[in-house]
Structure formats: structure tokens, C-alpha cells
Amino acid sequence: MFRFTTIKDYHNALLNGTTTCVDAVRFYTQSIKDQQHLNAFLEVFEEEALAQALALDNQRNGSIQGKLHGVVVALKDVICYKGHKVSAASRILDNFTSIYNATAVEKLLAEGAIIIGRNNCDEFAMGSSNENSAFGAVKNAADETKVPGGSSGGSAVAVQANMCMVSLGSDTGGSVRQPADFCGVVGLKPGYGRISRYGLIAYASSFDQIGIFGNNIEDVALTLEVIAGADEYDSTVSTDAVPEFSELLKTEDKKYRFCYFRQAFENASLDVEIRTQIEVFMKTLTDAEHSVEIVDFELLDFIVPVYYVLTTAEASSNLSRYDGVRFGYRNTANSADLSDMYTNTRSEAFGKEVKRRIMLGNFVLSAGYFDAYFTKAQQVRQLLINQTDQLFNNYDFIILPTSPTTAFSFGAHKDPVEMFLADIYTVYANLVGIPAISLPLFRHQNNMPFSLQLLASRDSEVSLLCVSQNLLHQKRDR
Ligand code: GLN
Numbered sequence: 001m002f003r004f005t006t007i008k009d010y011h012n013a014l015l016n017g018t019t020t021c022v023d024a025v026r027f028y029t030q031s032i033k034d035q036q037h038l039n040a041f042l043e044v045f046e047e048e049a050l051a052q053a054l055a056l057d058n059q060r061n062g063s064i065q066g067k068l069h070g071v072v073v074a075l076k077d078v079i080c081y082k083g084h085k086v087s088a089a090s091r092i093l094d095n096f097t098s099i100y101n102a103t104a105v106e107k108l109l110a111e112g113a114i115i116i117g118r119n120n121c122d123e124f125a126m127g128s129s130n131e132n133s134a135f136g137a138v139k140n141a142a143d144e145t146k147v148p149g150g151s152s153g154g155s156a157v158a159v160q161a162n163m164c165m166v167s168l169g170s171d172t173g174g175s176v177r178q179p180a181d182f183c184g185v186v187g188l189k190p191g192y193g194r195i196s197r198y199g200l201i202a203y204a205s206s207f208d209q210i211g212i213f214g215n216n217i218e219d220v221a222l223t224l225e226v227i228a229g230a231d232e233y234d235s236t237v238s239t240d241a242v243p244e245f246s247e248l249l250k251t252e253d254k255k256y257r258f259c260y261f262r263q264a265f266e267n268a269s270l271d272v273e274i275r276t277q278i279e280v281f282m283k284t285l286t287d288a289e290h291s292v293e294i295v296d297f298e299l300l301d302f303i304v305p306v307y308y309v310l311t312t313a314e315a316s317s318n319l320s321r322y323d324g325v326r327f328g329y330r331n332t333a334n335s336a337d338l339s340d341m342y343t344n345t346r347s348e349a350f351g352k353e354v355k356r357r358i359m360l361g362n363f364v365l366s367a368g369y370f371d372a373y374f375t376k377a378q379q380v381r382q383l384l385i386n387q388t389d390q391l392f393n394n395y396d397f398i399i400l401p402t403s404p405t406t407a408f409s410f411g412a413h414k415d416p417v418e419m420f421l422a423d424i425y426t427v428y429a430n431l432v433g434i435p436a437i438s439l440p441l442f443r444h445q446n447n448m449p450f451s452l453q454l455l456a457s458r459d460s461e462v463s464l465l466c467v468s469q470n471l472l473h474q475k476r477d478r
Contacts, residue, residue, distance in 0.1 A: 002027035021053035021070035066112025080199040092349035102199020119154030149179030174426025176211030181402035184449030192433035196231035204311035221245035261297035307427035316361025392457035406448035
């Protein structure tokens with residue numbers, strides 16, 4: 001039977017002739033069918049993927065062509081793949097087909113990746129539990145009574161439950177790291193501007209970043225290396241040369257300076273066992289002669305409100321393009337005029353959470369409240385950026401939990417604000433644009449996985465991946 005460990009091992013197996021790309025695709029499509037009830041995929045491109053696999057097998061001729069040759073990848077359904085549907089898990093994009101490839105997809109394909117399907121997610125990437133999808137929630141494979149996290153829940157479960165080798169999600173305020181945490185896989189949000197957002201359906205453009213789910217750091221590093229880099233279609237992408245992340249993954253015996261935030265660990269919402277296990281883990285770091293220091297982070301209570309003011313403002317502008325004219329769904333039946341058609345289309349085809357955020361965004365941008373909310377939030381964001389720069393003069397990494405609790409039950413958060421507040425540990429990295437990763441290091445006594453979140457300064461993905469590699473290896477060796 002096909003068994004996947006790392007992309008490197010898979011490539012060796014292809015060269016030895018012990019497996020083929022067709023074997024891989026057959027294995028994953030079967031696995032998706034067997035676990036359809038998890039609802040991780042909105043669509044599977046089975047025949048196309050098989051044809052691609054066969055073509056790769058035929059052309060291989062004893063050498064691996066392309067860094068992601070035959071690698072089976074799934075895409076969160078907010079990433080455009082030419083000629084394929086893309087819905088952002090919303091009715092408003094009913095039957096809409098991508099007319100171009102996202103730059104990340106273009107780069108995946110150029111290195112031989114096989115795209116196996118579209119992953120379910122929260123509508124327009126708004127949510128933390130996947131319960132906001134127009135196509136039903138995704139189930140956590142570790143416990144099907146629990147949410148997989150969100151908004152990239154389908155992409156997390158696709159890796160967790162062996163339905164692909166790696167998957168791409170998007171992370172605006174934690175949507176890769178939090179589901180990775182809930183599902184026990186690796187989830188990386190690169191720094192803002194590392195990967196082009198061209199072809200990523202926008203939620204909040206100054207926060208959005210494509211992220212990667214994988215089983216291990218090597219695969220995540222290799223995928224990042226392929227999809228990162230300058231793009232003439234996205235002026236916010238760094239024009240620096242892309243480091244060879246996968247080559248630079250040395251297990252070096254460097255001593256690092258870690259810090260953690262007092263207010264984060266003392267926060268009343270943090271599960272006691274998560275706190276204790278991370279504290280015990282920090283002790284193992286000091287035992288290994290790394291330094292771990294506690295620092296004050298007085299702004300912690302402001303970050304969730306600031307995030308929701310700024311992202312809803314950006315969302316209200318980004319989502320104004322869904323008017324029933326240019327994309328997907330349109331109400332014609334009972335619309336007397338154009339304005340009626342806009343209203344009916346949006347009322348019928350946007351979900352509750354998306355409507356809430358559009359209204360909130362319009363409110364914070366409205367003339368009477370602009371300065372009190374939007375401008376104020378921008379000022380706090382700048383303050384956070386300045387403080388973070390200073391922090392990284394003294395430390396290499398920040399340690400945070402990813403989420404205050406392990407995966408919760410469906411319907412557990414009836415009050416949307418309660419759900420917003422659970423984003424307390426993830427939105428910070430997006431507000432300041434730094435890279436952050438969830439490392440599946442722990443298991444709770446309730447039997448659910450949870451992770452350590454590490455954050456590094458801008459452009460420090462190499463050291464973030466190296467230290468992550470070391471920590472995961474140490475765990476394996478323990
Ligand atoms: N949970 C956050 C929100 O609902 C994060 C979403 C995301 O990162 N796309 O906004």
C-alpha cells in the first residue's frame with residue numbers, strides 16, 4: 001500500500017520504482033472517498049489528477065523533474081486554479097470558474113505538483129471553526145464531534161487524514177495556524193509579502209497571506225521555496241531572492257533567545273493544561289541552554305478589537321465586488337431594478353457571518369466613526385509594529401499558544417464575539433506581518449492535539465523553520 005512520509009522519501013521511492021505518481025493519486029482519491037463524511041473537499045479533480053500522474057510517470061525516465069514532481073496538493077477554495085470552480089465556500093460564487101491561476105498555483109504546477117481538489121473552508125475565510133461554510137462544516141478527524149478549526153479547516157483535515165501530501169490555506173488572522181493546532185499538523189503563515197496574493201480571493205488585503213499545511217517541516221519548507229517570491233501582479237511581495245528553504249534546514253546546535261508574553265500566559269481564557277504543558281516545555285528549552293524570558297505585552301487586550309475593526313473595514317471594500325453582475329449568483333426573479341437586484345443577490349447569497357462583517361466594516365468606515373475606530377485601530381497597529389521591532393532586537397523568537405483551548409464541539413460558541421476572542425494568540429502575527437508557525441508538539445489529556453506557536457521577525461522564515469525542525473526532531477527522539 002502507498003505510504004507517505006516526506007516528499008523526499010516519496011521521490012526516492014519513485015526513483016527506486018517502488019511507487020508511482022499514479023499509485024499516489026489513487027491512494028489519495030480513495031482516501032478522500034473513504035472519508036467523505038469529514039467534508040474536507042468541495043470537489044476532487046480525480047480524472048485530471050490521474051492523467052497528470054500518468055504523464056509524470058511516463059516522462060520521468062530515471063530523474064525527478066521539478067521540486068514538487070508528483071506531489072499531491074489540495075487548495076483551500078479561495079485560491080484560483082484556472083478552468084476550475086472557486087467558491088470561497090459561498091453561494092455568491094455559485095458556478096464561478098477561475099479564469100486564471102493564482103501565482104502560487106502557477107508555481108506549483110511549474111514544479112510538477114498535482115492538484116487534487118478544492119478544500120472546504122469558512123465562507124470568505126471568515127471564521128474559526130468551519131461552521132460558516134455554505135457547504136456544511138468540516139469534521140476533525142481526531143474526534144468527529146469536534147470542529148477542525150477555521151477558516152482553512154478542510155485543508156488542515158486533508159493533511160491530518162491523509163488525503164493529500166501538503167495543502168495550501170490562507171491566514172488572515174490565524175486561519176492556517178489554528179486549524180493546524182486543532183488537527184495536529186504543521187501550519188505555517190509566512191511573513192506578509194513572502195507569497196504573492198495574486199489569485200487569492202481577498203478577505204483583508206493587508207493581512208491575507210497564503211499558508212502551508214504539512215506533516216513535517218521539510219515538506220513545508222520545500223513548498224514555501226516553490227511558491228514564494230516576487231510577482232509583477234502583487235506589488236506587496238518582497239523582491240528579495242527567495243532563500244532555498246529546504247536546503248537551509250540544518251539541524252544546528254545554536255542557542256536561541258526566546259521570550260513569551262506574561263499577559264498571554266496569564267490570560268483567563270487559556271486552558272490550564274495548555275499553559276502548564278507549554279511551561280514545562282519552556283523548561284526543557286532552558287535545560288538545553290536556550291534562554292527563555294518573560295516580557296510584558298500590555299497591548300494584548302487590544303489586538304482582537306483592532307484586528308476586527310481593520311479586517312472588517314477591508315472586507316467591506318473587498319466584498320463589494322460581489323454584486324450579482326460580475327460573478328456567480330444573481331437574483332433576477334423578484335428584482336424590479338438594479339438596486340433591488342444587488343440587495344436581493346447579497347441578502348440571499350451571503351451567509352450570516354459575512355453579512356455581519358460587511359456591516360461592521362461599513363460602520364467603522366462611516367464618516368461619523370472613522371476616526372474613532374478605523375484611524376485609532378491603525379494607530380494601535382503601528383504601535384504594535386514598533387514594539388515588535390524592538391522586541392526582536394533582544395529575542396530570536398516569541399512563544400505563544402496557538403489557541404486558548406483545544407478543538408471545541410460544534411455549536412459551542414453561540415456568541416460570535418466569544419469566537420472572535422479565541423483569536424487572541426493568532427491575529428498578532430498578521431497585524432505586524434511577521435511569520436509564525438504552529439508546531440504539533442502536545443497532546444491534551446482530553447486526547448486532542450495542540451501546538452506551540454513560534455513567531456519570528458520579518459524575513460526570518462529560515463531560522464523559524466530551522467528551529468521548528470529541531471524542536472520536532474527532539475520531540476520525536478524523546
Ligand atoms: N478566525 C479569524 C477570523 O475569523 C481568522 C480568519 C482568517 O485567518 N482567515 O477572522
